[in-house]
Amino acid sequence: MSRLPKIDRFKNEVESKYQIFNGIFMTLPFDQISNTGGLLPLFHELCVRGYEKGKNPTEIVEYFFERYMRDTGSKEREDMLFRFIQYIERQVVLFDAIEDAAFSKVNNLDGRGSLRSVKEEAVELNKTEELAAYLKEFKVRPVLTAHPTQFYPGSVLGIINDLGEAIKTNQLQEVKLLLSQLGKTPFFKKEKPTPFDEAVSLIWYLEHVFYHAMGNIYDYLKTHIENPKEFKNQIVEIGFWPGGDRDGNPFVTTAITLNVAKRLRSTIFRNYYRDLRKLRRRLTFKGVEEQLVALESMCYKAIFEKDILDFVPQDLIDRMNEIRSTVIEHHNSLFLGQIDSFIHKIELFGFHFATLDIRQDSSAHDAVFDEILALLPAGGHGAKAKLPANYNNLSEEEKVNVLAQVEGSIDPKEFTDDYTQRTLSSIYAIKNIQERNGEKGCNRYIISNTQMASQIMEVYAMIRLCDMPQPKIDVVPLFETVPDLIKAPEVMRSLYENEHYRTHIKRRDDTQHIMLGFSDGTKDGGYLMANWAIYEAKEALSAVSREHGISIVFFDGRGGPPARGGGQTHQFYASMGTKIEAKHIQLTVQGQTISSKFGTLESCQYNLEQMISSGVSNAVYASDVNDFSEKDEATMDQLAQSSYKAYTDFKAHPQFLSYLEKMSTLKYYAKTNIGSRPSKRAGSAELRFKDLRAIPFVGSWSQLKQNVPGFYGVGTALETMDKAGNWEAAEELYRNNKFFRTLLDNSMMSLTKSFFGLTAYMEHDPIYGEFWKMIYAEYERSKKYMLKISGMKTLMENELAGRASIQARENIVLPLLTIQQYALKMVQDINAGKVTENIDTYERMVTRSLYGNINASRNSA
Incomplete structure (x- = not known):
């Protein structure tokens, strides 16, 4: 593991490599318009300089047309913007792949939060008995959901995976081939997926990632905990919602639910069958091979069996224990670790998998x-x-x-x-x-x-x-x-x-x-x-x-971004205190959070171990320290009440819903074909707040780069404390309480991903100008007071690598955001009768630009 600080490792392994591979990507011959790769960097530079000078998206796009496409018609110009969208989508994928490839170098897999560090800390604090007792009861369960927060189809996810492997091993020619494949692979779906399609997509992660990562964790605990035979707790479980989540989704039928369950069972048997074949290549011993052949046959048949099986998981475990005994008694315990590992997986996954x-x-x-x-x-x-x-x-x-x-x-x-x-x-x-x-x-x-x-x-x-x-x-x-x-x-x-x-x-x-x-x-x-x-x-x-x-x-x-309960999961669960029951950590994991946090074996195992360590940290090492004092609890309540009033007043503003409907991408979510669920709960034509789903609601603010749900009211609450002469109490709360610090750290992430220069033109809108200014004022207020209470000079100063990842991604999609806002303004002008263009073209432009913007936010988890 490099001794360089994490931010330097990120710059070396991610930022630098992205510049190299992006340079290759921009010159590859897959583009029908030959000069797109050359013009995109020029357009990007115009965006950066334009916003610095206070220009709006329309001015930036029109200046680009005037300077670089003067002798072209509207059709060629529109085609070029669509080409830019396609290029930027693929740049985001390239960045994803490079970050995945660098995961083990940027993050210390044996560092703080790993199982190894948990064990070492227990020894250091003389709490090995308490740790062993807690681990016998404690469980973590990530629950995979199909909520639509990522737009990659399966083919693109496959390319990301293969790209990551090629980049990790510096296979330049393979990288070039995969980038060429990426350039010709569609990024959007013409039809909505069915709930079964969503289930199949997520089962891929179970089959190829969770199966191995969870097995590794269980193997480690069974090896390193005292009295491993007594340790029967399957500490990591996996939950699953696709095919079972009917809330607002009329397309989930009983047949789909049953088919998803069958698919889960057949997939776990496919994994067992593969493992048994691997074992057969090693356990070629008398009295063992025959038993493995029989087990292999049982599992193979079970992959295709639709009815109730005539054996249960314990039958497989008993047979494997017989093999284990034979190997110990007659074959010098050869490959015993592999046998134990397979038994552990049956204990973990049974016939259900999830x-x-x-x-x-x-x-x-x-x-x-x-x-x-x-x-x-x-x-x-x-x-x-x-x-x-x-x-x-x-x-x-x-x-x-x-x-x-x-x-x-x-x-x-x-x-x-x-x-x-x-x-x-x-x-x-x-x-x-x-x-x-x-x-x-x-x-x-x-x-x-x-x-x-x-x-x-x-x-x-x-x-x-x-x-x-x-x-x-x-x-x-x-x-x-x-x-x-x-x-x-x-x-x-x-x-x-x-x-x-x-x-x-x-x-x-x-x-x-x-x-x-x-x-x-x-x-x-x-x-x-x-x-x-x-x-x-x-x-x-x-x-x-x-x-x-x-x-x-x-x-x-919990969702991916802080505005939906996401953010730094480890810190959140490590701050619960003694008054909250904490023998289980269960949370939903969705969209880009699945691929970013659990998409590879390394990242999956790392983040599962972080979840385990957060529970241990809270319950075994520092639980009473996390409890609120009476004074801090009163301060927290006061802040929450002030924030609540500010947010509910904002929500009750007469322009709140119409602003979202007219000035954001809210209505375009339904056109993306990303998920099987409708984008709102009721079928009424009128937009009602109670019908809004959280994902398009939060996503629309994110597309505007305003991220309102992640900070609105926080600045007002802190300012109220300051003006009332109670600032010292707020600072004391921040110093004393990890939960409050974690909340503000996560809110800082929302602020970091905001960019009001993108929509500054709305300040002059005759209808929504004052409303926009109100949002911007709260952003500035929140930023000012969060920096003041934390003592930081810049947002996320305590998480430099995370901030660098956000900034890199925001920089990649800046031209995409500019195109989207340009298209939204054109739609508004067409509806107002100011121009006579084809509205369908610009609405399609808005919808297409949603994809890359959302995918670029995978680090929000």
Whole structure:
């Protein structure tokens, strides 16, 4: 490992190599317009100089046309801009590949946060026993989602992977060939992917990356922990949403859910089959090879088997243990490590590979339950299945009691309503998957937008009515908005105190899973308040759960950028303190976060180890240090409340929605064919805030380079403290509390990725000028006060390599952003009747420029 500082390693291994390979890329002969590669650097230079001089995107583009394309018509000029878009998209891919290739050189894989450092720190602090005890209970679970935050099709992801390998080994000719392939490979999809397509894309990462990275981690722990035979905890699990997430996605059917589960099972057997073939090449011993042949045949058949298998994971483990004993007794323990490693993978992945979650919105359940109510009082299918006719008039407590005791069974075919049939059949699918893939194959039902205990109990009742009287399923509420987070502890208390539901929890190992939504929380309450409301909810939920003898598992719905709960994950989970239950770390991972953090074996293992170490750091090494003092908690609450008021006032501004609709790329997200889900929750023509999905909402601010959800209200909150003479309390909070420092560090990332020079022309807009100035003022205010409280001279001064990566990517896409804003302004002028151009061309230009801008943000995770 180089002793150079991380920023120098980044410059040597990433920035310098990008300049070299980009120079090669720009000269390759794949372009139909011969001078694009020569003109793009000139256009880039005009963008840089133009913004320095206060020029707007239209002026920059028109000056470029006048200077370099004077004798061309509008068609040639438009074609050139589209060519620039295509080139820049590929420059982003090249940068991705170079960063991936340099990962092990830029990051110290055995440094702080690695399993090796965790072990060494335990020895140093004399806490090896505490560490061993914690690791026997602790789990991390990244949950892969298909949420559309990355635009690379599978073919491009493959090129990134191959490019990274070629760059790593300095195969210049191979790099040139792959860059040529990249130049001719389409970057966008003509049709939306199906949910099954999304699942297949993500299963690639399971098959080729997670399988090996998780295996390596488990091997290390089984080798280095005391009494390894007693260590049975599969510390790393993997969750999976594509094919099971129905929230707002009408295209997820029961057939797709079952097909995804089958694909997961067949893929894990494909991996087992490959490993067994490798073992056969080494274990060519008498009494061993025959057993391996039999196992290999079993796994091969299982790849294609559609029905329930006639063996279980333990059967494979038992057979492998027999082989293990034979090798120890008769063959000098040769290749024992490889045998153990394969056994560990079966323990980790079983027949399920990843745990499929089912998710649906509470409002959808309300509609389904109305249908059930209409059927059950009449007798339904089976005389036991009855509910009171006056159910809807009962109190909340009465509803919970009734739902907890409902008995009987219902058949989806009894209902004429298609949505009811689909919802109930999705519950029956859970039972089917558990029979085929094991209980871990699918054992959670997540209820989005949970507000009341009865919404949780309706789902619990539906599950029991679907032929599962004692379900092996966790019913998981998802609390998202700030008011719902505040109510969450009392909602759960009412369930814990219901004897029937408490019996269900007892059957689930006295464990309750609860999901918290960072993305929608930020959209609803702003950055600071959303994070603080979730932190307080976790404390209160932990307290009420401990009071009732229940272990709580928090599952965080976090996106890639800080505006959606992302940012520096390690620091966040290392700052939770003793009042928050922390035996599990579970979080959603999506879009470019999957490829950037878990796209290669090295990055995947590194980031999984970082997640493990963050839990250890908080719970074993520094938990009480992370607790808020009474004074700091009061300061934090004051800041959150001030921020919340500033954000909600901003959100209530009469121009808030129309600004997004008219001045941003919001409506163009639906045209990108990136994901299977619709871009908003309702089909109404009118834009309503509650229908906005978090991804296009946050993404639209990001495309404007304003990143509002990542900072708005933070500057006002800090300024309010300063003007009230309480600045010392804010500084004390920053010094004392890692959680607050992490929040501001992540918010600084949002500020770093903002560039108001791009949209400065909006200041003079007759309708939105004052609104733009209000946003810019809060940006400046936030930047000023974050630098003041941190003592930094520049943003992200404490994370120089991260800042350099952001700046490099922002520099690459500057011409792309300029083209997008130019096209948006043309659309506005055409709609206003100021010019008579073809609007379709410019709308297509806006949509096409979305791709590269989003992909360039992969370092936001």
